[in-house]
Amino acid sequence: MPTADRIRVAVAGASGYMGAELLRLLLVHPRVTLAGVTSERLAGEPLGRVYPHLRGLTELALHDLDAGWLADVADVVFLALPHMESQRAVPVLRGRGTKVVDLSADYRLHDPQDYVTWYKAPHIDAAGLAEAVYGLPELHRKAIAGASLVASPGCYAVGAVLAIAPLVKNGLARLDGIVIDGKSGVTGAGAQGRKVDPMYLYTEANENVQAYGLASHRHTPEIEQELSALAGSPVRVVGSNYCDVAVVADPRTGRAVCVSAIDNLGKGGSANGVQNLNILFGWNERTGLDAAPVYP
């Protein structure tokens, strides 16, 4: 129900699971009005037909991906787009004074050369990159509050950094001895646009574990960036309802085993994005996010 004191938000890239989860959260957020949604693949379709579970919550239809139109209809735009696409939309939005929470990888790495190394393409918006704030509230809450462009972190990075940061910050870990083993559900593969690939078929993925991204996962550089920065800075991981962290010390081998668990579309993506929105506007960080987790 739009009211004068609600912020207008839009979501670009609604056909992926990350965009869908954003819609689910924003449609019941008490301080915002969902004012626009885009999808290149499904433009023209009513949202309630694409997502039956949202029927009755919105009358919006999907619009073409058009950054100018997004700036017209919204005060803040969430980009749930594949990397490379976000950096095309951001300069237009920022030129219009529209705030952006980007869930892609495009603005997470401070050094444009790291982007080239890991994503195999040049970055076309160096100005945006220089301004972007890494959207992990537990490490960068103050910077997020004043940002115009927030780069929400990758799901593995959220889980890994929140678990390891306290050890690094307190000088308890050798940076060259860290080994990270991440496991994700299959929604991770369809976060931006549901990929229809045989390896994601139920019959192939069910009861299966598939190794991928060995020594090459693209969330690696942002984890290194954040942990390296921490090694010489005064921050500390704050516990949250959304990231359970446990640490076990093994005196026999001198190793610490850190275990963390997040919802990869929640704290690892859309809910973390909404938390960034709340910080951007000075609201209680939990606004619209305080539903208890589903159980069992």
Place this chain on the structure above:
Amino acid sequence: MPTADRIRVAVAGASGYMGAELLRLLLVHPRVTLAGVTSERLAGEPLGRVYPHLRGLTELALHDLDAGWLADVADVVFLALPHMESQRAVPVLRGRGTKVVDLSADYRLHDPQDYVTWYKAPHIDAAGLAEAVYGLPELHRKAIAGASLVASPGCYAVGAVLAIAPLVKNGLARLDGIVIDGKSGVTGAGAQGRKVDPMYLYTEANENVQAYGLASHRHTPEIEQELSALAGSPVRVVGSNYCDVAVVADPRTGRAVCVSAIDNLGKGGSANGVQNLNILFGWNERTGLDAAPVYP
């Protein structure tokens, strides 16, 4: 956050999945304060230790199952107890003027003899049985609003009655020709107290379908009761977000195939119970229930 205009509610039987889902819903319901929770098995334990996902949402600890104490602390009591146990608590609660929403089977059948036939035990609270209203809002909304005791229906009954009622009401179905095939997830088996039985082990239940209750499922008599009543009455099924219904007519065989889908702990139990609460107090029926369904 308790305030003067909030109703005090309690939940008896918090160790089962049905009670756990009630807690999840009631803890964020804007018109109620959770004032008491009982569990015979876990009495004394803080709720946040039993259910880590509720940590931070409540400081309550589990209390013994004591109907007098429940009447002291709450205006409305939800009973998520096994059948036979509810009928022991209800007379005490009603004697104290406390409203009751019972999620067990104890007050669903109007005829005490039906109870004996299907549950193999006499019913000890005939007075309560005579007063109870069958808590399916789509059929009995007005009666629920004035009730002191609401008997929330069984999950299969919700799915079956909502799907079939329009056909029966409009004389489109022969009552002796109805065949119902219901499928439930495993939480159904642990709705009241999580049963630890080998057949519910992951290794036994996973990727499996188990036939049970053939021609003898205890939700059968309440389905027959409601559909029989409908055959001569002026009600009508109202669509809701929570029960998707589809009907396919097969002219070749003269049969109609009705398909309905509910969350067996949601519209099939706890959420339906909260909807009854909202009706009891004249609130918007969707209060506390308007979160979009989880996807995917």
Place this chain on the structure above:
Amino acid sequence: MPTADRIRVAVAGASGYMGAELLRLLLVHPRVTLAGVTSERLAGEPLGRVYPHLRGLTELALHDLDAGWLADVADVVFLALPHMESQRAVPVLRGRGTKVVDLSADYRLHDPQDYVTWYKAPHIDAAGLAEAVYGLPELHRKAIAGASLVASPGCYAVGAVLAIAPLVKNGLARLDGIVIDGKSGVTGAGAQGRKVDPMYLYTEANENVQAYGLASHRHTPEIEQELSALAGSPVRVVGSNYCDVAVVADPRTGRAVCVSAIDNLGKGGSANGVQNLNILFGWNERTGLDAAPVYP
């Protein structure tokens, strides 16, 4: 290990789950040699690269679908093709004297008009249709033994007919009162060629039940054909390891509830096809099929 007294078999359509299961069974069958495998989509690929679990069991590569070549290399050909494709290959194979076990729907219905009604296309091989034997050994064992073309039944038909046949045969069921509710795992959708459709993605299918084919499933006419024939004939369902059947009588309503369970790629497809092969050659019906079911 090819030897003089082994029969040469080939499988057409190896990219689907049904073909894959056939290969798994035939490669360790003691009386046959796998002599050829075809796939239009993967022609040229070594079988061990397409199916890593078969590595070390065969050196064969996939060949184009070419009925003449199949007749050259094999004494018996299994067709695990989509319907419409089988009827193009069968006349060529039969013209060369090659025996055929067809796992598609093309030769299951005796009446060509039924084929038009349910499969929306004319049948182009009336001669083959007239000769084909319906490959359910429990009903047609003798006819299969002398057949040149065996039409292996659909998976739902196997489960339904084996469960209901004894009642029909003994006059215990009204043919117009039978209701069948079938449930299949997702491999059913990829039995002939793995379909890559969003509805079969893990993220969409997992923890889900999807209703389909209501009053229109294409296994319906073959079930009706077989049960109608039974109503006046002297056969009887023989118990097997592969189809568990249970029947519950409900005297209250005069209904019988029959439950049957099969592996939809096993007794519902490939293993049943191999059983037909064994009957064709007069071998023990269980040859190559006596591995105990997997548990748990």
Place this chain on the structure above:
Amino acid sequence: MPTADRIRVAVAGASGYMGAELLRLLLVHPRVTLAGVTSERLAGEPLGRVYPHLRGLTELALHDLDAGWLADVADVVFLALPHMESQRAVPVLRGRGTKVVDLSADYRLHDPQDYVTWYKAPHIDAAGLAEAVYGLPELHRKAIAGASLVASPGCYAVGAVLAIAPLVKNGLARLDGIVIDGKSGVTGAGAQGRKVDPMYLYTEANENVQAYGLASHRHTPEIEQELSALAGSPVRVVGSNYCDVAVVADPRTGRAVCVSAIDNLGKGGSANGVQNLNILFGWNERTGLDAAPVYP
């Protein structure tokens, strides 16, 4: 079908998943006759009633766990017992000249002090421990062939040692820098006697990943024992159908990532035990094990 030239085998501990898988393999093994099965919990029950999937394959009933009786009926005994129980049975069996393949942890560690450290109890059969051969054929094939007591390895040890051994053997790994992350299905918890614990309920375990045994898993010492021995010895891991191994080198960090996958009841337990049996008797190692893996 017992014949003069078949070896008589028995399985002690048939109520767990490991014992059940052994039965499935041994009942169709062409060189052995299953001559006895024990279960303390289910003694007296026919095997086909406990395991419906084995119905028709055996007439045996479960016997009490009685080492003397096992020595009477069998030439080789598989022990699928919990640790501590195996070491009570082994001395009796060895005293009678019966060969033993032990699937428990009791005889895996050469040093009795290691046993005390990791299993928190003294070892009561030092003589057996001194004679036992670690049953990983790829490392100890020759010793197994002449053994009277084979200690089949833990499932995590099989996966870890086969993946890492080639690097260690060739001096490519620093022994103090190895990090192992193992994941197991839930059958691992019920390998010896199906545990009925709430954490293994479908509703709790489904779609879940549970961290356990951090820095304390009891397969750790056997992995260390085997890799330490390798560092100075001339053996080499031989590829097999049952353990898929992949290695990725990361020049950026100087680390190697090894991934291996086994069936934890197969190569990680029962099938590896049968492979040891085949070696003990000089048969082809794959005898009774050459069924292709199930797919998909």
